[in-house]
Amino acid sequence: MSLSLIAKSIKPSPTLALNEKFAILKAKGNPVIHLGGGEPKSKVPMDAILATSAHLNTGEIRYAPADGIPALKQAIIRYTEEFYNRKVEPENVIASGGAKQAIMVALQAILNPQEELIFPVPYWVSYPDMARLCGAIPVPAPAEDGTFYPRLKDIEDRISSYTKAMIINSPNNPSGAMYSEEFIAAVVELCEKKDIYLIMDDIYHRLIFDGRKPINAYKYANNLDENSKLIIINGVSKQYAMTGFRIGWAVANKKLIEAMTNIQAHQTSGPSVLLQKAAVGALNGLQSSVESLRTTLENNRNVMMDMLNSFDGVKITKPDGTFYCFADFSHYEKNSNKLSNFLIEKVQVLTVPGAEFGMEGYLRISYCGSIKDITEGIERIKWALDLNSPNELYIGDRKLVRDWA
Numbered sequence: 001m002s003l004s005l006i007a008k009s010i011k012p013s014p015t016l017a018l019n020e021k022f023a024i025l026k027a028k029g030n031p032v033i034h035l036g037g038g039e040p041k042s043k044v045p046m047d048a049i050l051a052t053s054a055h056l057n058t059g060e061i062r063y064a065p066a067d068g069i070p071a072l073k074q075a076i077i078r079y080t081e082e083f084y085n086r087k088v089e090p091e092n093v094i095a096s097g098g099a100k101q102a103i104m105v106a107l108q109a110i111l112n113p114q115e116e117l118i119f120p121v122p123y124w125v126s127y128p129d130m131a132r133l134c135g136a137i138p139v140p141a142p143a144e145d146g147t148f149y150p151r152l153k154d155i156e157d158r159i160s161s162y163t164k165a166m167i168i169n170s171p172n173n174p175s176g177a178m179y180s181e182e183f184i185a186a187v188v189e190l191c192e193k194k195d196i197y198l199i200m201d202d203i204y205h206r207l208i209f210d211g212r213k214p215i216n217a218y219k220y221a222n223n224l225d226e227n228s229k230l231i232i233i234n235g236v237s238k239q240y241a242m243t244g245f246r247i248g249w250a251v252a253n254k255k256l257i258e259a260m261t262n263i264q265a266h267q268t269s270g271p272s273v274l275l276q277k278a279a280v281g282a283l284n285g286l287q288s289s290v291e292s293l294r295t296t297l298e299n300n301r302n303v304m305m306d307m308l309n310s311f312d313g314v315k316i317t318k319p320d321g322t323f324y325c326f327a328d329f330s331h332y333e334k335n336s337n338k339l340s341n342f343l344i345e346k347v348q349v350l351t352v353p354g355a356e357f358g359m360e361g362y363l364r365i366s367y368c369g370s371i372k373d374i375t376e377g378i379e380r381i382k383w384a385l386d387l388n389s390p391n392e393l394y395i396g397d398r399k400l401v402r403d404w405a
């Protein structure tokens with residue numbers, strides 16, 4: 001079969017593939033624990049449910065404007081004022097099918113073939129393939145000191161005459177690292193100086209711990225007029241536990257939003273009106289669920305840190321936010337795909353290999369699930385890797401015997 005060069009360059013999404021694997025193993029009755037997930041387990045806010053069902057009950061579910069219904073744009077404008085202290089107009093806003101589509105249409109509106117997109121390492125799995133979907137070139141920028149906190153120089157060194165845009169995701173998936181105010185300020189300044197688009201992927205910006213406050217990139221921008229190349233991405237998926245609703249957005253200059261709207265109009269005609277209503281409900285409704293999710297995640301993180309600290313061979317950096325821990329397991333196995341498969345096969349625990357995020361030897365372990373799953377999952381991993389632990393492990397009434405050294 002003849003496929004396009006772009007189609008051939010794209011890999012399946014490793015995280016979505018893992019969800020499928022989990023569903024298959026579970027359906028077969030396996031006692032599998034998913035520590036590779038990327039979604040909170042809390043309930044969708046009631047205001048979102050009521051808003052969706054009210055619209056559904058009208059029986060008239062029609063096409064909507066490709067860039068989002070006015071009520072959602074208004075809710076996003078209010079959100080931008082509250083969290084970014086910035087007044088924008090409806091023409092500065094586009095609602096998309098998840099933050100994922102908002103980023104994708106932004107990149108399609110910006111990138112020409114062969115141009116370059118820079119992002120720090122470790123990075124969200126989709127960034128490289130999103131660049132490739134535009135025929136552009138992904139340029140990962142690892143921190144020279146091997147940490148999750150790049151210095152400006154690490155990024156600056158990767159800028160070439162082909163560099164068109166940069167994506168910064170903080171707090172970061174997979175590391176949970178929240179970059180410093182100084183770093184964000186310096187990146188904003190650098191992008192303005194070099195005339196590069198800066199995409200701030202803020203999807204986890206309220207899910208942060210230890211008293212931190214969300215960072216607002218606008219605060220450091222000198223150019224806030226309609227030529228500004230700063231793009232803010234956000235959405236309801238993570239903070240409101242609404243991953244299945246697929247609503248995200250971008251805030252940017254009007255010309256760019258218009259171009260993104262034209263692209264989105266031909267791709268999907270915009271997100272479903274029903275799901276946009278749900279997002280309006282969540283954004284305008286009671287906000288207590290966000291804080292309750294945040295505190296649950298902070299507690300889960302602490303439990304996971306305590307457990308991982310008890311491993312002799314695991315190196316961890318305490319996550320500042322998100323619901324991921326990116327731990328260095330290279331003491332046990334340098335090939336993260338091999339290690340992740342080993343843990344599924346031997347103890348039925350799913351994790352995401354670090355190689356997918358640009359760092360070999362690491363595993364991404366999520367703490368968005370229940371405390372029971374977290375503790376049992378990590379105990380199983382410890383049993384599989386720590387050869388000093390007893391030779392046998394019970395999963396329910398199933399006895400596992402270690403037959404590897």
Ligand SMILES: Cc1ncc(COP(=O)(O)O)c(C=O)c1O
Nearest residue numbers: 038098099100124173235237248
């Ligand atoms: C860093 C990052 N950006 C964007 C997204 C996409 O979010 P959405 O579900 O709104 O498309 C994710 C989801 O995993 C993510 O981790």
